[in-house]
Amino acid sequence: MSEPTFTTLVSRWYEENARDLPWRGADVSPWAILVSEVMLQQTPVVRVLPAWEAWLARWPEPATLAADSPAEAIRMWGRLGYPRRAVRLRDCALAIVERHGGRVPDRLDQLLALPGVGTYTARAVAAFAYGQRHPVVDTNVRRVVCRAIAGEPDAGPATRPTDLVATEELLPVEPAAAALASAAFMELGAVLCVARSPRCGACPVESICAWRASGREAPAGPTRRPQRYAGTDRQVRGLLLGVLREATGPVPHQRLDQVWADDIQRSRALSGLVRDGLVEPVGESSFRLIGDGPPVPVR
């Protein structure tokens, strides 16, 4: 017999050490898994946990969400961030009802065609909800494979086709084992092989990690990112939406004017919210969350 492979070691570690996350349960529906995946897009697990429970208690299946207003979806989204995801998730529920009879599709191409579902989420649902054999590459998997297999510090910010190929080569042939391995890769990246201070001492593949062998080389050049938040349109949008979320129905613009002093930037942010389908004008001088009441008469 040969030595245990990378995949075997990580899978074994996962079976012993996986966090007890509710969407990993045996009786969790594809819809519930899809909701978890969308919420987890750029939002930490600890903040998703309560939101996921509340969301599914209210909308246990796609049709129930599709029948409710986008405004309510935005409110239930709370402060998970990137509220467009809430509207897209409702659009997704509508599409599931209209195209797939209310059942989350199991084909990759059909999943990819759903609003708010991209390369990662489509594959995650196909693998975790339906047990199919697909490489599931998120930021964690990309980092783990890049380090342990390629021996490089880190990959770029975006998932590339080569990342899918490299990960696919690591998957067991048997679909269920492949899905478990994907979850294991993600877990390793989320818990041990983290971006800043990886805990290599506790890692199940420390002895065969290419990055470890090369001395844990640091990432190259200063990959600067416009990560700042204070003073950006994003912050202003968040403030505006916060007011609209707390209100019921239309809000006079005078109240919105109070959240930010700069007229130019505030107007731009508000226009952006309208353009993005999160907010709609009501009458001459009021705004509300999209669909938060009877349709606005058009003239």
Add this chain to the structure above:
DNA sequence: CATTCGTGGAC
């Protein structure tokens, strides 16, 4: 390929 899009917690 580069940008935009929230939010809050750990350093």
Add this chain to the structure above:
DNA sequence: TGTCCAAGAAT
């Protein structure tokens, strides 16, 4: 009110 980052998607 500094920096980094957390299961991405859409454009």
